[in-house]
Amino acid sequence: xxxxxxxxxxxxxxxxxxxxxxxxxxxxxxxxxxxxxxxxxxxxxxxxxxxxxxxxxxxxxxxxxxxxxxxxxxxxxxxxxxxxxxxxxxxxxxxxxxxxxxxxxxxxxxxxxxxxxxxxxxxxxxxxxxxxxxxxxxxxxxxxxxxxxxxxxxxxxxxxxxxxxxxxxxxxxxxxxxxxxxxxxxxxxxxxxxxxxxxxxxxxxxxxxxxxxxxxxxxxxxxxxxxxxxxxxxxxxxxxxxxxxxxxxxxxxxxxxxxxxxxxxxxxxxxxxxxxxxxxxxxxxxxxxxxxxxxxxxxxxxxxxxxxxxxxxxxxxxxxxxxxxxxxxxxxxxxxxxxxxxxxxxxxxxxxxxxxxxxxxxxxxxxxxxxxxxxxxxxxxxxxxxxx
Amino acid sequence: xxxxxxxxxxxxxxxxxxxxxxxxxxxxxxxxxxxxxxxxxxxxxxxxxxxxxxxxxxxxxxxxxxxxxxxxxxxxxxxxxxxxxxxxxxxxxxxxxxxxxxxxxxxxxxxxxxxxxxxxxxxxxxxxxxxxxxxxxxxxxxxxxxxxxxxxxxxxxxxxxxxxxxxxxxxxxxxxxxxxxxxxxxxxxxxxxxxxxxxxxxxxxxxxxxxxxxxxxxxxxxxxxxxxxxxxxxxxxxxxxxxxxxxxxxxxxxxxxxxxxxxxxxxxxxxxxxxxxxxxxxxxxxxxxxxxxxxxxxxxxxxxxxxxxxxxxxxxxxxxxxxxxxxxxx
Numbered sequence: 001x002x003x004x005x006x007x008x009x010x011x012x013x014x015x016x017x018x019x020x021x022x023x024x025x026x027x028x029x030x031x032x033x034x035x036x037x038x039x040x041x042x043x044x045x046x047x048x049x050x051x052x053x054x055x056x057x058x059x060x061x062x063x064x065x066x067x068x069x070x071x072x073x074x075x076x077x078x079x080x081x082x083x084x085x086x087x088x089x090x091x092x093x094x095x096x097x098x099x100x101x102x103x104x105x106x107x108x109x110x111x112x113x114x115x116x117x118x119x120x121x122x123x124x125x126x127x128x129x130x131x132x133x134x135x136x137x138x139x140x141x142x143x144x145x146x147x148x149x150x151x152x153x154x155x156x157x158x159x160x161x162x163x164x165x166x167x168x169x170x171x172x173x174x175x176x177x178x179x180x181x182x183x184x185x186x187x188x189x190x191x192x193x194x195x196x197x198x199x200x201x202x203x204x205x206x207x208x209x210x211x212x213x214x215x216x217x218x219x220x221x222x223x224x225x226x227x228x229x230x231x232x233x234x235x236x237x238x239x240x241x242x243x244x245x246x247x248x249x250x251x252x253x254x255x256x257x258x259x260x261x262x263x264x265x266x267x268x269x270x271x272x273x274x275x276x277x278x279x280x281x282x283x284x285x286x287x288x289x290x291x292x293x294x295x296x297x298x299x300x301x302x303x304x305x306x307x308x309x310x311x312x313x314x315x316x317x318x319x320x321x322x323x324x325x326x327x328x329x330x331x332x333x334x335x336x337x338x339x340x341x342x343x344x345x346x347x348x349x350x351x352x353x354x355x356x357x358x359x360x361x362x363x364x365x366x367x368x369x370x371x372x373x374x375x376x377x378x379x380x381x382x383x384x385x386x387x388x
Numbered sequence: 389x390x391x392x393x394x395x396x397x398x399x400x401x402x403x404x405x406x407x408x409x410x411x412x413x414x415x416x417x418x419x420x421x422x423x424x425x426x427x428x429x430x431x432x433x434x435x436x437x438x439x440x441x442x443x444x445x446x447x448x449x450x451x452x453x454x455x456x457x458x459x460x461x462x463x464x465x466x467x468x469x470x471x472x473x474x475x476x477x478x479x480x481x482x483x484x485x486x487x488x489x490x491x492x493x494x495x496x497x498x499x500x501x502x503x504x505x506x507x508x509x510x511x512x513x514x515x516x517x518x519x520x521x522x523x524x525x526x527x528x529x530x531x532x533x534x535x536x537x538x539x540x541x542x543x544x545x546x547x548x549x550x551x552x553x554x555x556x557x558x559x560x561x562x563x564x565x566x567x568x569x570x571x572x573x574x575x576x577x578x579x580x581x582x583x584x585x586x587x588x589x590x591x592x593x594x595x596x597x598x599x600x601x602x603x604x605x606x607x608x609x610x611x612x613x614x615x616x617x618x619x620x621x622x623x624x625x626x627x628x629x630x631x632x633x634x635x636x637x638x639x640x641x642x643x644x645x646x647x648x649x650x651x652x653x654x655x656x657x658x659x660x661x662x663x664x665x666x667x668x669x670x671x672x673x674x675x676x677x678x679x680x681x682x683x684x685x686x687x688x689x690x691x692x693x694x695x696x697x698x699x700x701x702x703x704x705x706x707x708x709x710x711x712x713x714x715x716x717x718x
Contacts, residue, residue, distance in 0.1 A: 138492075155457055211707070350498070
């Protein structure tokens with residue numbers, strides 16, 4: 001059986017990319033406490049997403065739901081390389097980023113359940129996770145839309161530090177995007193502006209090889225060398241093995257430090273694989289089960305677990321107890337979400353404007369407010385009804 | 389009455405921006421040609437010299453990129469003023485300005501707002517053809533979460549711009565290239581603001597209410613003057629902002645005149661004009677002597693030829709005809 005690969009040219013290499021420089025072997029191993037905390041984050045995200053899939057099938061979660069299973073090392077490693085005050089903005093596959101950033105599982109789950117205790121009071125949903133306390137600026141549902149926002153967050157931190165406070169730029173912004181966003185105009189405009197204006201923003205492409213059902217080779221030029229996209233805008237690029245947490249951490253540490261020091265943008269081709277479909281309704285007919293099986297052998301959690309066991313950082317018993325703890329935490333999050341009230345209907349007209357003119361109840365006709373609470377019931381159209 | 393100075397429309401906007409930038413370092417101006425070129429229409433003349441390139445920022449022609457970038461900056465607490473050389477060009481930035489700016493506060497459950505001003509030229513009249521002649525209020529007034537300002541005089545332009553910059557919500561500020569050279573008396577003073585949602589009665593009258601905003605307000609004033617010669621007395625209301633909409637002012641006027649003609653330079657289908665008409669029919673059903681009449685841009689793409697463009701837009705002749713019809717004088 002071929003080994004899973006993110007850097008070769010085997011039949012199952014979905015990225016077809018150039019080789020990755022490996023860094024972790026030459027670096028000091030992070031402290032045992034840190035390694036254990038990261039392990040806990042990895043299994044928390046995995047467990048959370050498994051329970052999301054169940055809750056979705058139970059119709060507790062509505063709309064679209066994109067799970068992060070397989071990519072956990074990317075969120076955990078990237079966030080570990082940041083400071084808490086560094087802004088983070090991402091796309092719609094964002095539960096992992098929110099949890100890695102420190103959002104409580106219960107707030108994240110309640111949001112997906114559309115409940116009032118969700119991180120956005122149930123108004124954002126699965127694709128739109130926001131957390132001011134943890135500098136998470138969303139969760140954005142339109143592919144690529146978050147890339148100019150990321151440039152703008154970097155613009156603002158630099159402006160605040162340098163223009164308002166006459167100091168030195170101190171923060172970097174991390175902007176996640178999927179490989180599908182590489183083909184959107186907004187991405188290219190954001191890179192051009194970031195390069196032109198020397199903005200301290202890191203564009204991390206979570207390159208899982210597929211934009212929905214389209215393999216990167218079918219949708220993106222230069223898919224074997226995404227670095228060329230960045231180089232075209234004068235931005236340095238780094239390729240990182242996103243299936244290996246230590247590689248993500250050390251690779252990102254370098255990128256973050258350089259970005260912070262030079263106050264310049266950076267681009268990362270983060271090679272990874274999503275084990276599940278694009279969303280919950282995806283039967284994955286565009287790829288083989290063999291391909292998935294091979295990638296699952298290189299599971300980022302299994303790889304990291306083996307590493308910390310080999311290191312003697314953790315024992316089998318400690319792993320078991322952590323797994324139990326995390327299962328309990330996520331189960332509690334689901335119960336919390338299930339018991340959280342639905343938002344009051346009066347919430348519908350809150351947070352539309354910060355400065356409404358009086359009590360905001362819609363600009364068009366204030367009386368519609370009462371009417372909206374009692375929508376008429378419509379009879380389903382029957383055959384022969386015609387289009388009336 | 390406080391002291392005034394005579395200013396061109398463009399300079400009134402510039403003064404508002406400059407005063408607010410002196411007052412608050414979080415305010416900056418960004419857009420195409422705003423800095424070194426001094427503004428494609430010279431609105432930002434002199435601002436680069438005063439504030440430097442860190443606060444008056446030239447961008448490449450990249451509306452989607454710099455609009456989105458400014459929204460990201462506003463989420464973090466800056467208060468950007470973004471110039472679109474023309475609102476027609478904002479259409480390539482539709483996703484950031486319609487999907488991000490007005491929805492951020494709501495989607496984040498109140499955590500992140502978007503205190504930003506987008507401003508630029510709106511409307512036809514300069515023979516720029518179909519692509520450059522948008523009256524975007526027709527499209528954008530449909531979207532909750534935005535405030536829409538359309539001033540008709542230099543004084544309002546300054547006072548409303550200052551309010552827009554201090555406002556915590558996204559504001560779309562619609563100027564008219566046709567009016568930038570118009571002169572008018574503008575009150576002096578850093579804190580002379582014009583509140584949103586307060587229409588102004590520009591001319592009092594008894595027989596018919598004319599409600600408009602932006603450039604067509606001046607056509608309404610001309611029409612009112614002409615109709616006065618025929619013995620028809622018109623009340624002209626300048627709405628000044630579309631969102632919020634001061635429907636109460638129109639309602640009170642219609643109760644007095646019993647007739648309403650709305651003049652709106654966007655297309656009629658699903659427009660601010662149709663919204664005002666619907667609301668007035670609902671509120672003043674028993675007060676109206678006739679159905680509400682509307683004068684809009686004709687329902688065709690904006691033409692290039694001078695005569696066709698003049699016929700395409702609301703103009704004094706069409707307004708007079710509508711008022712005569714509404715008041716049974718035709």
